[in-house]
Amino acid sequence: MNCAECEILLHPLIDGELDAFHARDVEAHVATCAGCAEKLKAFRAMREAMAGADLKFAAPASLRNRIEAALPSPSAEIIAPRKFFQPARRSFFGGFAMGSALSAAIAATLVIGVFRIDQNQQVADEVVSAHIRSLQAGHLMDVETSDQHTVKPWFDGRLDLAPPVIDLTAEGFTLLGGRLDYIDGEPVGSIVYQRRKHLINLFVAQRLGAKHAGALTESIQGYNVRHWSEQGLDFWAVSDLAGDELGEFVQKISAAVHPSGSS
Amino acid sequence: MAGDANAEQDKAQRFRDAALPYLDDVYALARYLMRGSADAEDAVQECYLRALRHYDTYRGPAMKPWLLAILRNVCTAEFARRGKREIAVDYSEDEPASEQLPMWQEPLRSPETVLLREQDGATIRRLVAQLPQPFREAIVLREVNELSYKQIAEVAGVPVGTVMSRLARARSMLRSAWNVAEGSPPITTSGMSP
Numbered sequence: 001m002n003c004a005e006c007e008i009l010l011h012p013l014i015d016g017e018l019d020a021f022h023a024r025d026v027e028a029h030v031a032t033c034a035g036c037a038e039k040l041k042a043f044r045a046m047r048e049a050m051a052g053a054d055l056k057f058a059a060p061a062s063l064r065n066r067i068e069a070a071l072p073s074p075s076a077e078i079i080a081p082r083k084f085f086q087p088a089r090r091s092f093f094g095g096f097a098m099g100s101a102l103s104a105a106i107a108a109t110l111v112i113g114v115f116r117i118d119q120n121q122q123v124a125d126e127v128v129s130a131h132i133r134s135l136q137a138g139h140l141m142d143v144e145t146s147d148q149h150t151v152k153p154w155f156d157g158r159l160d161l162a163p164p165v166i167d168l169t170a171e172g173f174t175l176l177g178g179r180l181d182y183i184d185g186e187p188v189g190s191i192v193y194q195r196r197k198h199l200i201n202l203f204v205a206q207r208l209g210a211k212h213a214g215a216l217t218e219s220i221q222g223y224n225v226r227h228w229s230e231q232g233l234d235f236w237a238v239s240d241l242a243g244d245e246l247g248e249f250v251q252k253i254s255a256a257v258h259p260s261g262s263s
Numbered sequence: 264m265a266g267d268a269n270a271e272q273d274k275a276q277r278f279r280d281a282a283l284p285y286l287d288d289v290y291a292l293a294r295y296l297m298r299g300s301a302d303a304e305d306a307v308q309e310c311y312l313r314a315l316r317h318y319d320t321y322r323g324p325a326m327k328p329w330l331l332a333i334l335r336n337v338c339t340a341e342f343a344r345r346g347k348r349e350i351a352v353d354y355s356e357d358e359p360a361s362e363q364l365p366m367w368q369e370p371l372r373s374p375e376t377v378l379l380r381e382q383d384g385a386t387i388r389r390l391v392a393q394l395p396q397p398f399r400e401a402i403v404l405r406e407v408n409e410l411s412y413k414q415i416a417e418v419a420g421v422p423v424g425t426v427m428s429r430l431a432r433a434r435s436m437l438r439s440a441w442n443v444a445e446g447s448p449p450i451t452t453s454g455m456s457p
Contacts, residue, residue, distance in 0.1 A: 007431060007435075008427060008428055008431045009427075010431075011427060011430045011431045011434060012412065012427055015405065015412070015430075017411065017412045017427075038378065041378060042378050042379050042438060043434055043438070045378060045379040046379055046434065046437065046438060046441065047406075049379065049381070049382065049387065050387060050406045051406070053382075053383070053384035053387045053388075054384045055291075055384065055387060055388055055391065055406060055407045056287060056288075056291045056407055057287070057290055057291045057294045057303075058287050058290070059286045059287050059289075059290035059307065060300075060304070063286075063290065063304045063307060063308070064283075064286060066304075066308060067283070067286070067307070067308055067311050068279075068283075070308070070311075070312065071275050071278065071279050071311070071315065122413075125416070125422045125423065126422075126423060128422055128424070129422050129423045129424035132422075132424045133424060220422065221422055221425075
């Protein structure tokens with residue numbers, strides 16, 4: 001781990017949001033780097049100072065009363081924005097309120113949309129974050145070898161499952177190695193492949209997407225994500241590779257995982 | 264339709280019980296996003312109005328981040344209406360902080376020599392309020408609203424990795440400003456103040 005990576009990861013460490021796996025890395029780096037050790041100390045002091053200071057603002061009683069008074073109105077039609085805002089007040093949201101209920105509805109729908117993210121979507125976001133972390137942290141691989149027979153046993157004892165490690169070098173996807181990662185607090189296996197300059201993280205877990213057996217294809221933060229389930233395992237492929245090439249990769253892995261092809 | 268009216272009353276009561284306990288949290292975020300107290304109050308009121316309208320479709324995961332996400336959208340919409348894109352502006356992650364913060368370009372003393380100066384609550388509030396978006400939002404959601412990284416990601420609509428880098432940037436900027444701002448004598452690395 002270098003200082004640039006440490007500078008980012010020491011924050012989740014302070015906030016208690018870093019998994020044990022990465023926390024150990026940060027602590028190991030801090031033990032040998034005076035600069036990062038001082039930063040950690042300073043940011044911890046800052047956190048404590050902020051926790052001890054009163055940074056909140058209590059809502060004024062008048063605001064509470066205004067909202068209380070507006071709430072029990074019997075129907076949505078009656079709580080029209082015009083009525084809700086006190087007309088005598090400098091009409092801060094006046095343009096908005098008079099503008100259209102439609103835009104209010106659209107804006108609110110956007111909010112609701114955020115919370116309709118199903119579990120698969122949340123896992124997809126985490127998978128992409130894990131992919132990005134693996135690139136940032138210089139921690140792409142724990143076991144670095146193109147030999148599938150080395151990677152596969154490496155996972156034994158580190159995971160409850162045996163992720164299939166498939167060598168696709170002949171088909172243009174070079175096996176680089178494997179890594180233990182954590183998604184949603186669960187240990188997962190990641191098998192790393194490369195196509196030209198593009199890295200692919202193939203995450204394999206017991207049941208990351210819960211009951212969602214459905215396949216998923218999408219693009220998050222510029223990364224293509226494919227998800228599918230097979231043989232009781234959950235697969236997530238993430239890469240900056242073009243969607244169709246990642247699709248090809250998924251097909252080849254999927255074909256190899258099928259019971260007919262055993263390693 | 265007395266039945267409907269009763270159902271609405273009932274819904275309003277359930278909403279009141281669920282949402283009003285977070286009024287201080289919503290107001291605090293509004294103060295940091297809108298800066299002025301009158302603007303913040305209007306934004307909070309609008310937030311609760313919208314939240315009640317959409318309470319039927321509310322599915323969780325938790326009331327506090329849900330309300331804060333609505334408040335954030337209210338503020339975004341208001342800035343859009345005013346023609347300023349205060350919240351929507353997303354500085355690219357590798358852009359140097361000095362470009363947005365010219366006032367911090369000339370530190371009065373080298374931050375390296377200062378671990379952390381003591382500051383009072385009012386100064387810290389002011390320093391946080393001076394952070395540019397989206398870093399201000401990230402640090403407020405974390406330190407004031409006490410959300411988890413995952414919840415901050417939901418409120419801001421970005422992946423957890425982005426939350427992490429925004430918090431790192433926010434705290435770095437805050438630390439520079441913090442040590443430059445007037446305050447008690449600095450706590451030095453050696454732990455001995457002159």
